[in-house]
């Protein structure tokens with residue numbers, strides 16, 4: 011156990027972990043079942059094009075969420091693009107500034123314009139008041155993001171969207187298996203999208219899905235996801251290739267079968283973090299109050315006006331220990347290329363993006379690992395003056411150098 015600042019790896023001590031601990035290290039389900047499915051796929055020679063494994067995956071997702079339709083896609087980003095096309099969106103779409111850049115890029119990729127709106131600092135989600143002020147006649151839809159799996163202010167957003175006769179859709183990339191007011195996320199708005207990327211707690215290597223209760227929209231989305239092909243050589247409309255492969259669906263189904271076990275691991279890790287980070291000044295662990303939740307993100311907010319250590323210095327301390335905590339979603343989407351040149355200011359998004367840090371969890375992280383991570387955080391915060399003093403003497407290291415130093419893995 012580390013007891014003094016000199017023990018910290020940033021200042022020459024031995025790193026706490028010999029291998030990097032990631033935010034988003036993949037969960038692997040039952041290997042034998044997965045390999046058995048892969049053998050079946052190879053034997054059948056049906057590798058893609060809406061095969062039996064994709065259909066099974068879609069039906070299991072729809073059943074679990076209690077939603078009418080699920081269309082599997084090759085990624086969460088592709089799911090967004092297919093949905094935008096399916097709704098025939100034009101011009102501008104309002105999104106929160108505090109999200110992963112894919113939310114904005116998917117719009118820009120199709121020639122649509124993301125209009126960045128500020129978030130509520132308590133929920134980290136679209137601020138309904140700011141949203142009302144952002145609506146103009148050029149806006150063709152509102153896109154909420156259930157960040158960290160915590161539901162948006164769905165009722166208020168629904169009311170605003172209906173007042174302005176705009177479609178409301180949700181990026182639920184983080185929110186698989188999360189609920190809101192007795193219904194599973196996946197059922198709200200015109201449609202919602204999910205990500206099943208390797209870093210999500212249920213994964214299909216790469217993958218995504220769109221869910222909706224609108225039968226007509228579902229049919230349109232299916233067409234678009236397969237080049238607009240209706241029958242063999244009958245092309246009915248403009249489409250793309252957004253299909254999920256059979257191998258991905260086999261992984262997705264295998265992962266779904268372990269979803270409850272993964273959530274339980276995440277929940278235990280989360281509780282351990284909560285217990286062991288309690289009482290640190292200026293540090294708040296984001297809470298999950300909804301009835302069902304996947305606990306896949308452990309998000310800490312460091313209030314720089316109270317905390318003795320700022321977020322970036324804490325991250326440097328953690329990275330040196332091979333604890334690869336992430337500054338999701340710094341510096342805010344609107345400050346990334348190609349949007350930064352627009353000079354948009356979103357005070358709450360910017361404040362949050364300076365404060366928030368995500369800590370490792372998932373099945374690759376044990377409760378003992380969590381205790382060690384919390385021990386480092388406590389040590390760094392309790393001895394912040396000494397940490398700052400010693401850090402001031404270090405040569406600043408670029409983020410790339412830190413990554414190269416700490417993470418020889420897939421990062």
Ligand code: T4K
Pocket residue numbers: 032033034035036085086087088109110112113155181183184204205206207208209217218338419420421
């Ligand atoms: N909307 C929102 C709100 C999203 O957060 C996302 C994706 C999307 C839409 C789009 O969905 P997808 O098109 O991705 O399905 C990651 C993920 O790549 C991205 O899926 C995710 N959100 C985002 C929050 O995080 P990075 O670049 O920060 O992390 P990445 O992929 O480098 O992985 C993190 C760490 O996990 C790595 O450093 C190493 C470890 N790792 C990763 C992979 C892929 C492994 O150990 N094994 C692996 O196979 O984006």
